[in-house]
Amino acid sequence: MSALSAALPDFPWDLLEPAKAKAAAHPDGIVDLSVGTPVDAVPELIRRALADASDAPGYPLTAGTPALRAAIGEWLARACNASGTLGVLPTIGSKELVAWLPTLLGVGPGDVVVIPSVCYPTYEVGVRLAGATVIRADSLTAVGPTPRVKLIWINSPSNPTGKVLPAEHLRKVVDWARERGAVVASDECYLSLGWETQPVSVLDDAVTGGDYTGVIAVHSLSKRSNLAGYRAGFVGGDPALIGELLAVRKHAGMIVPAPVQAAMIAALGDETHVDEQRARYAERRESLRTALVKAGFEISHSEAGLYLWSTRGEDSWQTVDWLASRGILAAPGAFYGPAAEKHVRIALTATDERVAAAVQRLLS
């Protein structure tokens, strides 16, 4: 038996352990800005919905309850400006969907999957799990005419760069993919976090005009609603593709727990908690950004999303070390692709108290 894990890259976070130990030695404790894990409370109305649905002895529906399917469809229509007929499906957070999408779509050896040149590592993990070939490219002209491309991942706003792709760019990707019969998967888990630019969904009428053939959007409630611990995500788009995903996921037991399905309905039906959370991140972003610039960093992109994509013009591991000696932990650009070796990713997901500590350390 050959070990599947052998096909996977090293788990990058293990490489950060020495810097973490150094930062943790700071007398006032570590400020961990290396991971994008929410730290603020789960909104009360969502917790209540989860608790109220806790008597759940039977198997939940893989497709989601009719109420959840309606809530997802209504949210996508509203938040993504999507007026066409959408297929929808809940997922167990979005990371599992990212990691298994190539396999679920039947992509395999000999097929090519295009991912952004600097990106969330799980896109590549998914390609490797499927035994397919990965190409990192931001411009499809660089990919050439190969008919072997079966799937293209885009991610706007981007993790880690915070870059937003305009509607025309998204449309060109969709056109390019359709000419070749490839699927476009658009990871939009930071859609509600635009700062200087309003992010556009691939499902927006300005991009797809209500025809979602070959297109799916991947969404998550982890960042939007502080629900990373609940594992609550969903996909929407081409009804045929979503039907195919459902057919396989039903057999594979990839089912969102019933109480989480109920919590998702509450989260999707309320924008107040989203606005409140946005305001918290906006403040943290402003103080961190100002302090980083004063400390000599340059911030690239970062017009949306949960990160400040920052550089001191040196190798990213050197910058990680510089920050660690001040008790601050950041993620090196090297985690996100070979083209990112001079940046570090600084997350906005720390408490106000820890962000204030980081600011003080950067300025002293």
Ligand SMILES: Cc1ncc(COP(=O)(O)O)c(C=O)c1O
């Ligand atoms: C771009 C991107 N996609 C997907 C995920 C996965 O999120 P979750 O599994 O919590 O929905 C993350 C998490 O950080 C991410 O940054």
